[in-house]
Amino acid sequence: MNAPVERLDAAGRASVGESPVWRAAEQALYWVDIPAQKIVRLQVDSGRRAEWLLPEKVACIAFDRRGTVLAGCETGLFAVTLPEAAQACGSEPVAASVRKLAAPEFGAEGMRFNDGRCDRQGRFWSGTMVMDMTAANPAGALYRFDANGVLSAPVVDSLITQNGLGWSPDGKTMYLSDSHPLHRLIWAFDYDIESGEPRNRRVFADLHHHAGRPDGAAVDADGCYWICANDAGLLLRFTPQGRLDRQVPVPPTKPAMCAFGGSKLDTLFVTSIHPGASASEHDGHVFAVRPGVTGLPEPEFAGEL
Template sequence: MNPNNFELVSTQACIVGESPLWSVLQQRWYWVDIPRKTIWSYDPATQSTHSWLCSEMVANIALTTAGTLIAAMESGIFHITLQDGPAVNASLLAALPEAGPGIRFNDGRCDRQGRYWSGTMFMDMAAARDIGNLYRYTTDDGLSVPVVSQLLTQNGLAWSPDGKTMYLSDSHPQRQLIWAFDYDTDSGTPHGQRVFADMTNMAGRPDGAAVDTDGCYWICANDGAAVVRFTPEGKVDRTISLPMKKPAMCSFGGSNLDELMITSINPDPQTPDAWAGQTLIIRPGAQGIAETLFPLDI
């Protein structure tokens, strides 16, 4: 592919674009810019974008059954209602026990049953502090104890089509691993952690991910200017080159769930780079699975 095959969805480049998400009900895309504390949306029918400003950094979002959002932010997990104007109504659902300077949530999404998952990280990656934890949140049980610990830069959360395999990556340069877990769909408990893929000797680090209907795992190769598809056996069978060096996360959507939105990072906004931080849509020849909604009655 070349840049002419990419659909640029906004002229506003992100600093750290993350958490692309397709709403089947609303037929629109959502994503976030973490440092700018911003939630974005894109309506492909009108080719229009809109943004909302949050009170603190929002790392990832998921859709709820109420037509609203659940979001992992700096101080905890919030219920987000998007207003008509540029602001949001945010109410705290669960405080982050380890909240403090330099710590925030990172990657997250719902499992196939609608449980919300998100992990934490220490933002100064040069410090290489493995204090990140992966949490599960439900309205009945609240925020879990750490389910996976000692993470440097948590990323890559995704589930197989049947929900029985959970994927998780650590994108820190000292790790660059993708793990698979057996996943108990009744209790929402991962076990049997094993290395699914080691990207140490590949171009790019494993960042955000998505799964298609064939059970293949698509992951952004941060610093590698590509998105890579792994088979369920952990073998690379496709690599799509991208015009930006640091793609961050990908997600399937569109009316037929055959589009892949890819967000990216602009590490130095003062350095001219036409593609850094841009949000793109490609059609990779695969079909995704609609995100499960988080059950929420309001």
């Protein structure tokens, strides 16, 4: 299936573009560039761009109700304040103000947080990974950070490259993937919306039977699960029963994560990775896809940072 696709950020290119988040109050898209240690904002209608610099790699973000950022970084979870002065600074990033909230006991050297977002009740979830993917070290784990500021013990462990977090529209199914080439699996869990506990883990989709590796994901209003097929230049949509029903080509070879947004939540924003010498002109940019379906508002963190 083909869908209209537009490249948004002609003035900027990420090394590893991740964690797109649509802020309806600003009609703006935020995302991160992990190795550049930056949070980026694009006001889509005007094309105005702002960047903030963090003191370490930042992999995933969510917002609380006051607009403070909750960020998963190298050494832990941080509350991040983005100075508004950055609006007038063009392409020069402005230093963000950060405060450490919590940190797990990492299972190995050289780890960081990776994919993360809030569940429908506003709990923040994120997983860890060993940054050297060639090591194929299953030291990664998935954690929950609740509205009281408590970081859980590992909820899911033995992950190499945690990815693909998402929740069904009613919040009662949680999705998680491991995008490492040795795994390439997406799991579904029954999710207790009261306790925030996932149970009954089972394989939802095995991408050894499809193109690409399962990277970041989004869930649409019909409950279908959209996954970025990294290395394949595709978005794949699976029904709640785990059946692949759509494949949407996108220009970058390595789409990294997707999120619904726009004034009608009918745009799927896609970040991507620049693979170095083999990169095309599209890799590392952000794209807007009109897939013909609508998404759900991105939940905010339920606590105050």
